[in-house]
Amino acid sequence: MQVTGPFCINHSMWYSECKFLWQCHTVLLFLLWEGMNCKEQTEALPGFSIEAPAGVRVQRGLCVRIPCNFTVGPGYTLTRDAIGIWYKGYNGFFNKSIVAASTDSSQFPDTTNGRFIFTGKVSAGDCSFSIRDAQPGDTDWYQFRLEDRDGLKFNYLGTQPSVSVTDLKEPDISPTEGLIAGEEVTLTCTAPTNCPGLSPTFTWEGSVNTERTQNHTLRHQDGNFSYWSNITFTPSPRDHNSPLTCTVTYKQESTKKNITLNVDYLNKPDIFPIKKLIAGEQVTLTCTAFGNCMETSPTLTWAGNINITNVGNYQLLQPSDNVTYVSHVTFTPSQTDHNTSLTCTVTCKGISTNHSTILDVEYLNKPDIFPIKKLIAGEQVTLTCTTFGNCMETSPTITWAGNINITNVGNYQLLQPSDNVTYVSHVTFTPSQTDHNTSLTCTVTCKGISTNHSTILDVECKS
DSSP: OOEEOOSSOOHHHHHHHOSSHHHHHHHHHHHHHHHHHOOOOEEOOTTOEEEOOSEEEEETTSOEEEOOEEEOOTTOOOOTTOEEEEEESOSSOGGGSEEEESSOTTTSOOSSTTOEEEOSOGGGTBOOEEESSOOGGGOEEEEEEEEETTTEEEEEOSOOOEEEEEOOOOOEEEOOSOEETTSOEEEEEEOSOOOTTOOOEEEEEESSOOOOEEEEEEEOTTSOEEEEEEEEEOOOGGGTTOEEEEEEEOSSOEEEEEEEOOEEOBOOOEEEOOOOEETTSOEEEEEEEEEOOOSSOOEEEEEESSOEEEEEEEEEEOTTSOEEEEEEEEEOOOGGGTTOEEEEEEEETTEEEEEEEEOOEEOBOOOEEEOOOOEETTSOEEEEEEEEEOOOSSOOEEEEEESSOEEEEEEEEEEOTTSOEEEEEEEEEOOOGGGTTOEEEEEEEETTEEEEEEEEOOEEOOO
């Protein structure tokens, strides 16, 4: 290990170490030379060593600790008055480049505004120091010097740690994936520092709601700190591909991280066409939804009281890399499907959205003819045909067909409290013996819906 020899060593130190003149004649000559020139000399002296990292890196505006330990040679004992001094670089005039000292500032003025701090205990052989709010000008080599009683003054040149000040790193934002429209999420911005006493200021900017933020500080067992900020918001589809920025500001420096939000979303689906359905007539309805869930195939399902004949699903890729999801359902509605709900649900990567429609089914029940009784040939009779349905936008057509000689037909509607309709028709005729065992049919037709009922006439001769 290379160390400097005594620097302007006084005679009291020489006398205490040289008990015999023959042991000290070389040193005496050296001291005389040193005393006249008062310049530093470098010598390899046994027992004088220093251990410190060859180099450290620190981000601009942050802090770093340089651990250091040293020893002195045989015959020397460190006292409580021992002083440690760190110099920046070496130009032959150490007192002009002092950055940290273990004693008060009255003896060694503070040239770094308190940014360099001697943290070690010199009397215990600890020469550690730290730098806060590191600046580019701090990049250099550093030397340690020891001063103690009896003129003990040594400059340790064997290891001169270098400090490199680098650009300030960006903070980290996480998570950046798995954002789902409509679901609350919390993102974390972590500052790129563990410096104690250097609490940064966090600022969030973006299209999302940035009012719900909370800053945190955690002290670890090793004395280091962690600083982070949380932002909580509920993303919407319009936030997809929008920027979010976290800025971390220290005393004189700031750094920021920009991310682009990747929000998975599905718009609420739509069912069409919305039209009146006719009981007994097959129909195909379509469900469409718009979104960006393209990594997996979505699931499109239909739910309702209908009897589904067929379902077909597919995707339409848009130029913007968004997707329109399409599903067709084919079924034949019945009277019992009227006013029931039909729901289309689209599910993709944990996102689920649905839409329901109320089926409007036009129907007519099979009519009924009454009274069912024996008819008397030659005696006029009135029979009634009734059916139940919801065809109210137009007047239905009720017709009778058979071999009878119809005298009169009367048709009318009876509105029910549920807005359904009973359609009624009366037919008056005088049966003859030839009408026996012939068919009489009542047919009700409304807006393309047609239903009928037939009865066999039972005619007996008049006694």
